[in-house]
Amino acid sequence: MVWLTARRLHEALAGRVLTRSDVRVPRYATTDLTGRTVTEGVARGKHLLIRVEGGITVHTHLRMDGSWRVRPAGDRIAPSHRIRLVLANDTWQAVGYQLGIVEVLPTAREASVVGHLGPDLLGPDWDLAEATRRLRSAPARAVGEALLDQRNLAGVGNLYKAEVLFLRGVDPWRPVGDVAGLDALVDLARRLMDANKERSGQVTTGVWRPGEQTWVYGRAGRPCRRCGTPIRSADQGETAERVTFWCPHCQS
Ligand SMILES: [Zn+2]
Numbered sequence: 001m002v003w004l005t006a007r008r009l010h011e012a013l014a015g016r017v018l019t020r021s022d023v024r025v026p027r028y029a030t031t032d033l034t035g036r037t038v039t040e041g042v043a044r045g046k047h048l049l050i051r052v053e054g055g056i057t058v059h060t061h062l063r064m065d066g067s068w069r070v071r072p073a074g075d076r077i078a079p080s081h082r083i084r085l086v087l088a089n090d091t092w093q094a095v096g097y098q099l100g101i102v103e104v105l106p107t108a109r110e111a112s113v114v115g116h117l118g119p120d121l122l123g124p125d126w127d128l129a130e131a132t133r134r135l136r137s138a139p140a141r142a143v144g145e146a147l148l149d150q151r152n153l154a155g156v157g158n159l160y161k162a163e164v165l166f167l168r169g170v171d172p173w174r175p176v177g178d179v180a181g182l183d184a185l186v187d188l189a190r191r192l193m194d195a196n197k198e199r200s201g202q203v204t205t206g207v208w209r210p211g212e213q214t215w216v217y218g219r220a221g222r223p224c225r226r227c228g229t230p231i232r233s234a235d236q237g238e239t240a241e242r243v244t245f246w247c248p249h250c251q252s
Contacts, residue, residue, distance in 0.1 A: 002043045002155070003122045003197045005068050009050060010041035012070045012092035018052070019073075020088040025102045033058075033087070033104075043122070044114040045154025047101075050087065057107045059114075060085065063100025070094050117154040121190045122197055128190075132182050139177025144244050145237035146176050147189070156189055162217040162245045163204040164189040171251045172236055172244045216245040226250055 021033035039051045048068075050058040060066070066084075071077065073093050077086075085096035096102070105113065118134050119127040131153040135146050146152055147161045165172050168185045179185065196202050203213045205225070215225055220233035229249040236244045 001157075001200070001202075002046050002048060002062065003193075004200065005062070006041050006043035006048050008070050009048065009068060009094055012094055013038040013050065013087060013089065014040050016089035016091065018087060018089055020086060020093070022086040023058075023102060023104065024084050024086075028102070028104050031104050038087070038089075043120075043155075044110075045117045045120050045150050046157070047114050047117075049110060049114070051107055055107045057105055057110055058085070058087070059101065059103045059105060059110070060096060060099045061101035066099040067097050068094055069097070117150050118152045119154065121153060121155040121193050123154070126190065128183060128187060131186055135176050135182060135186070140175050142173045142236065143170060143176050143179050144172030147186075148237060153186065155193060158244070159202055159214065159217045160189050160192055160204075163215055164192065166215045166245075166247060166251060167204070169251055171248075172246050174252075216247060218245065220245060224250060 015037065017035060017037050018033050021031070023029065023031050033052055033056065036056070037053045039053055041048065041050045046061060048060045052058065071093055073088060073091050075093070077093065077095055080097070082097045083095055084099040084102050087094045103113070119125065119131045134152040138146065144161060144165060147156050148158065164185055167188060168181065170179055170185065176182070192204050201208070201213065205212060205215060207213065216231050219231045221230050223229065224231055224247040227247065227249045229247055231245055232248055233243055233245045235242045
């Protein structure tokens with residue numbers, strides 16, 4: 001989702017001069033980027049970075065409810081208190097709704113907001129060995145929790161975490177140090193995300209019919225597609241995306 005959002009923002013904004021910038025966050029209320037050309041829009045894990053000439057970066061994060069909509073410049077956008085940020089040029093307007101993070105910072109300081117991230121699963125510099133090294137550095141930690149920690153590897157969300165653990169038969173509470181084939185597990189997460197990155201939906205079963213798109217995610221109480229055992233769900237970890245799903249028979 002974030003990868004696709006970054007690409008859409010890049011296509012709408014990069015190489016064009018901003019004719020409007022409206023940052024509806026008190027701290028940046030007077031920030032005006034009008035007249036500057038956007039150089040690129042990129043994703044770093046779940047973070048979105050919009051780089052503007054003059055060494056400025058607009059950093060946003062969708063968190064739980066955020067979204068971006070890109071519309072032709074002439075379209076009327078309904079007023080909404082949910083709008084946090086508007087960036088527009090002569091052709092397009094990009095409107096950010098309910099963004100969890102909005103900040104404007106020097107491009108040279110991007111590392112202060114994304115420098116802690118582990119290797120980016122969909123990034124050009126993806127590094128499987130480094131990602132698994134980081135995961136194994138806390139061997140007692142539950143694997144379901146470790147996979148969501150963006151300092152280990154950047155980009156895995158709750159859906160892919162639950163699905164990849166099911167596909168590899170691994171219980172979300174198993175300690176990382178006891179997971180055989182951690183490399184294969186992480187690589188499978190990357191391949192699932194890569195296969196879905198250009199779509200707005202997320203499918204791990206290969207079946208696009210509604211209700212059949214995942215193995216365990218969002219299926220609490222429904223029968224496991226492999227063994228029929230009811231899928232379980234429970235809270236795990238400290239992140240906002242804490243509910244996990246698993247089959248107690250297929251995963252151990
Ligand atoms: Zn099962």
